[in-house]
Amino acid sequence: MNQSLTGYTVRLPRLHFRLLGFSVTLYDLTVSQQANPDPPVAVIPKLHASVQWRELLTGHIVSDFLFVKPRIRVNLPQLRKEASDATPIKDRGWQQAAEAIYPFKINLLRVDDGDFVYIDEDPKRPLHIAHLALRASNIRNIHSKERTYPSPLHAEGVIFETGRGTVDGHADFLAEPFAGVHVIYKVDRVPLDNFRPISARSNLVLKGGELDSEGEVEYAPKVKMVHVKDLTVAGLHLDYLHTLATAAAETARKEVVKAAAKDAGKKGVVLKLDKLDVVRSNLGLVNKAKSPPYRMFFSDANVHVTNLSNQYSQGPAVAKLRGKFMGSGPTVAYLDYRPTRSVPDFDVDLAIEDTQLTAMNDILRAYAKLDVTAGTFSFYSQLRVKNGQMNGYIKPLFAGMKVYDPEQDRQKSVFHKLYEMIVGGIANLLENKQTNDVATKADISGPVGNAKASAWQIIGSAFENAFVKAILPGFEKQVERLRAKR
Numbered sequence: 001m002n003q004s005l006t007g008y009t010v011r012l013p014r015l016h017f018r019l020l021g022f023s024v025t026l027y028d029l030t031v032s033q034q035a036n037p038d039p040p041v042a043v044i045p046k047l048h049a050s051v052q053w054r055e056l057l058t059g060h061i062v063s064d065f066l067f068v069k070p071r072i073r074v075n076l077p078q079l080r081k082e083a084s085d086a087t088p089i090k091d092r093g094w095q096q097a098a099e100a101i102y103p104f105k106i107n108l109l110r111v112d113d114g115d116f117v118y119i120d121e122d123p124k125r126p127l128h129i130a131h132l133a134l135r136a137s138n139i140r141n142i143h144s145k146e147r148t149y150p151s152p153l154h155a156e157g158v159i160f161e162t163g164r165g166t167v168d169g170h171a172d173f174l175a176e177p178f179a180g181v182h183v184i185y186k187v188d189r190v191p192l193d194n195f196r197p198i199s200a201r202s203n204l205v206l207k208g209g210e211l212d213s214e215g216e217v218e219y220a221p222k223v224k225m226v227h228v229k230d231l232t233v234a235g236l237h238l239d240y241l242h243t244l245a246t247a248a249a250e251t252a253r254k255e256v257v258k259a260a261a262k263d264a265g266k267k268g269v270v271l272k273l274d275k276l277d278v279v280r281s282n283l284g285l286v287n288k289a290k291s292p293p294y295r296m297f298f299s300d301a302n303v304h305v306t307n308l309s310n311q312y313s314q315g316p317a318v319a320k321l322r323g324k325f326m327g328s329g330p331t332v333a334y335l336d337y338r339p340t341r342s343v344p345d346f347d348v349d350l351a352i353e354d355t356q357l358t359a360m361n362d363i364l365r366a367y368a369k370l371d372v373t374a375g376t377f378s379f380y381s382q383l384r385v386k387n388g389q390m391n392g393y394i395k396p397l398f399a400g401m402k403v404y405d406p407e408q409d410r411q412k413s414v415f416h417k418l419y420e421m422i423v424g425g426i427a428n429l430l431e432n433k434q435t436n437d438v439a440t441k442a443d444i445s446g447p448v449g450n451a452k453a454s455a456w457q458i459i460g461s462a463f464e465n466a467f468v469k470a471i472l473p474g475f476e477k478q479v480e481r482l483r484a485k486r
Contacts (some may be wrong), residue, residue, distance in 0.1 A: 006087060008427035023050035024102060036078045044070045049102035051357040060142050062107035062379055070118045107140045120197040127194055132157035135334055139173045148172065149182050163190030172220065180220025188212050190234065209236030230274065236281040243288040271310045278303040294362035296330060298323035299444040311338050329355025329377065345386045357401060375401030383444065392444045
């Protein structure tokens with residue numbers, strides 16, 4: 001085994017060979033990565049290999065491998081070493097090592113009470129699959145040769161302590177250049193908090209959440225398809241974190257994701273999501289590139305997405321959002337997304353009403369260098385993008401806004417107090433005397449700036465520009481007019 005393997009070392013303290021049954025049992029087998037030997041990658045208390053006697057009746061000499069309570073432990077350094085190895089997995093000697101245990105080809109593979117753990121950067125949040133049971137039969141394709149996937153496959157286990165997962169289907173282990181598989185999967189109550197160390201590398205701050213999903217996966221030399229029929233995430237707290245230090249990495253990551261999605265389409269990988277529901281969640285953006293930093297979020301968020309695919313022929317995807325902007329403003333958003341080969345076409349409708357302005361003070365300080373003591377904020381927008389052209393409007397509405405308060409602002413400089421008093425006076429000038437509202441409107445029309453931009457980049461750019469130019473109700477423009485009159 002050690003002569004066959006590349007980069008790994010096997011230790012075997014004891015084995016037992018039965019001549020009568022022509023079987024061999026290995027005890028306490030350990031497999032260690034040479035670059036990172038501690039802990040061992042695999043510890044197998046018992047591995048039993050024997051002739052599959054029933055197949056002798058059909059004239060085939062094949063084997064049955066049973067792994068009893070195998071424990072797989074992989075950490076981040078070991079994973080990075082494996083990923084950096086230029087030698088393909090098929091050339092690492094694993095098949096030859098298995099043949100060194102027993103001379104006949106494996107036709108039945110069973111795992112009894114397996115345990116798999118991956119530890120990223122936080123040992124307190126391992127990715128742990130326990131009580132894994134796996135059975136794959138007819139691996140050598142002795143029966144049902146006319147079938148595309150002749151080998152029945154079943155696996156089940158406990159995911160991250162509270163979740164449950166099952167996989168049922170068939171495989172073709174002899175397909176070239178790699179094995180093919182077609183399975184139906186189902187997972188329930190999978191806690192997402194364990195993914196926090198991994199998500200942090202993508203500037204995602206994840207807390208809590210539970211996942212349920214079911215779908216179909218077919219991956220073979222001629223077919224590559226992932227069909228998620230239903231995906232539900234409940235109780236998730238998720239922020240996207242933007243900082244000056246990670247800005248370049250964020251941009252590079254977006255390009256990698258775009259390239260990967262484009263490459264998947266070119267390689268014929270079909271990705272389809274029938275239904276996605278995010279319920280009772282809190283979704284936000286934390287911007288630490290501004291001073292002061294701020295968090296913009298939707299609480300009590302419910303997101304419903306249907307018919308999302310990377311295939312143009314599948315028709316439009318529809319997304320709906322309901323929640324509370326900044327914890328207080330009832331919000332309804334609607335997105336109709338139509339994938340095209342260049343810039344995607346989509347429609348966006350958004351309505352935010354009666355948000356408490358005091359909850360937005362960090363945002364106001366970051367963009368306008370002021371804060372408020374009272375008032376509400378509403379926001380209405382419609383955007384249409386078709387054939388690379390954008391049309392629509394963005395309309396913010398302020399009601400009962402009070403900018404300067406002597407008690408709240410007593411620690412501020414005289415000049416800052418004067419600035420807030422002037423802005424507050426301008427807001428009074430802009431108020432509708434019957435409704436006590438302050439409203440502005442920004443029309444958006446013209447070509448999409450980046451011909452390669454995604455829908456989210458287009459929407460994000462439009463709303464960011466609109467915030468600076470429209471949400472703060474003409475403050476700079478009105479200040480200039482006031483100075484000119486003086």
